[in-house]
Amino acid sequence: MQEKIIILDFGSQTTQLIGRRVRELDTYCEIVPYNKFPKEDPSVKGVILSGSPFSVYDDAAFKVNMEEIWGKYPILGICYGAQFISYVNGGKVEPAGTREYGRAHLASLDSGNILLKGVRNNSQVWMSHGDTITAIPDNFKIIASTDKVAIAAYEVTDAKVWGVQFHPEVFHTEDGTQILKNFVVDVCGCKQDWSPASFIESTVAELKAQLGDDKVVLGLSGGVDSSVAAVLLHKAIGSNLTCIFVDHGMLRKNEYANVLNDYNCLGLNVIGVDASEKFFSELAGVSEPEAKRKIIGKGFIDVFDVEAHKIKDVKWLAQGTIYPDCIESLSITGTVIKSHHNVGGLPEKMNLKLCEPLRLLFKDEVRRVGRELGMPEHLIKRHPFPGPGLAVRILGDITPEKVRILQDADDIFIQGLRDWDLYDQVWQAGVILLPVQSVGVMGDERTYERAVALRAVTSTDAMTADWAHLPYEFLGKVSNDIINKVKGVNRVTYDISSKPPATIEWE
Structure with a gap:
């Protein structure tokens, strides 16, 4: 039977990221809604409670029946999950003086705690919350703080339960993978045999x-x-x-x-x-x-x-x-x-x-x-490609001639990425045919032809993406090749929008 970690989803945008990080530890996990814990499943080794857009004291907040898991499995609460565990046990969760987003650094670290084994003092963590835990129950113990958050991490002294107000799953938390490994392997005893x-x-x-x-x-x-x-x-x-x-x-x-x-x-x-x-x-x-x-x-x-x-x-x-x-x-x-x-x-x-x-x-x-x-x-290693194909990279109506133009331009761009050893550094790339024409000069003649936009992004999961910072020399070569070789194009632009607020595809 395949052992597993259960991740209870309270609606956080990073819940999938928690799952990916656990899987990277060669441990199988499943993400289920907060109210659908799989009862009487002998393969469950531990439970992680995710973040949430709610405040724990909201009437509409998602609430899990802790009796289903408390004392039966090791538990790790992340952000909202940590606040929820403290709150339902008599702790206080209140709006933070200022919403806490971005980098922070751990201090007052209990390096002897099993959850924080190998975590460096002053290591960077990533905060993303508007509430904070201001008081914990008597049987809770603070195991880490930051300069602004007194209770950044805690342990329940009479149960295998921990909570962290930061996000160990995100890339910017420097020792986040170590924290998750400590929980999954050392606390829960997972064998890391998922391969x-x-x-x-x-x-x-x-x-x-x-x-x-x-x-x-x-x-x-x-x-x-x-x-x-x-x-x-x-x-x-x-x-x-x-x-x-x-x-x-x-x-x-x-x-x-x-x-x-x-x-x-x-x-x-x-x-x-x-x-x-x-x-x-x-x-x-x-x-x-x-x-x-x-x-x-x-x-x-x-x-x-x-x-x-x-x-x-x-x-x-x-x-x-x-x-x-x-x-x-x-x-x-x-x-x-x-x-x-x-x-x-x-x-x-x-x-x-x-x-x-x-x-x-x-x-x-x-x-x-x-x-x-x-x-x-x-x-x-093929880049993702939209199901409707080039139809959603042609802004406006579709004709065979427009598809021919876009195919030729796209082929030059993608082959160029391969030739310059850039293809594998990019999550997704393509060319967009714009619904505009522009004036140009080719030889001694004035032209009035189409413009295209190059799009290349870096990402790990397509939930967020940054525009790829491709070399100017490469972009210049691709632009020159497209204009010279693709009949009907006389202008090339490069899209430097990130997701969010833009999307990867234009349509």
Whole structure:
């Protein structure tokens, strides 16, 4: 039985980050809503309470029944979680004099405490709260402070319970991983046996038991998630898996042929469908971004459904859904923020059972599994690419000519990143075709042609992203190549917006 840490989600934006950090310790964890603790699960080794946008004293604040976990499991409260534990046990939580965001430094450190083993005095931590714990119950002990926060961390002396008002999961907390390791390994006793190899072994066995001799169809996108899912399923059920790769006409330059070749080299049974004419026809004259997405989404479902029905006796639809797609994140109103499937609408339309072999993995774990499966690096390291493809990188209506221009410009940019050894330093990159034209001069002639924007960002999970600080020499070379080689473009700009407030894609 796979041991696990349970993370109770109170709606924090960094809850997924807690999960990722625990997984990086080679320990399996699950994120569940604050009120859905899995009772009587012998595999649970410890519990982490996340942050929250609420104050613990708000009437609408999310509250967990501590009787379900107190004294039964080691507990670590983070930010709101720490405040909640203190508050429900008789401590005081009050608005801070000033909202505390950003860097702070630990002081008065109890280095002998098991939670703080290996944590350096004066090490940097990251604060993000408007409330603070002003008094703790008698059986609580302060184990760390900062210059502004007297109770930065505490221990409950008669229970295996700790709380920290800072965020150990964020990058800016210098010894945050050490704190989480102390809790997960030293306190909870986890063996750190969660690995790509163990995941593959257990998942293949589960897929064989789940699917038996049934036939499965999977929609490939060319991205790492669906590709790894396909290889994993192929390892489990072999020829009973059929993959369908639909070209909606808005893929990268030569991508349809290149991806099909990659999949054939992997031994997968792939049906390629060139449906570009259908999509161009249905998108004609449509400029509104959400309308374009809906047309492409519905069109994909229709094409996929037709092709899948040509295969006899299919009972399962497989998808490359990953863990962030499945986590039931809560907004401050308690509504679900994200309930996403890679191929939305297909299971209902096709009346098939759903198989999602990667639904427990984060993106970086998917890549690790792909390497363990022996997949080529260029597939594993591919940048994320929007499902509607270049349709949402063409601002305005879609035409084959606009797609041709964007494909050519994008190909120069992406190949340039590879040639300059910059590709792997960037999370995602692409070119946007702008709905404007500008005056230029080529030779002795005046031109009035299109402008494009280059977009490249760095990130770890796409929740936040910074614009990539690419070398000026590189940007100058790419701009020159695009203007000289792509007919119809005479101006290149570079997008230096971060997320937030901007998004990675323009539409």
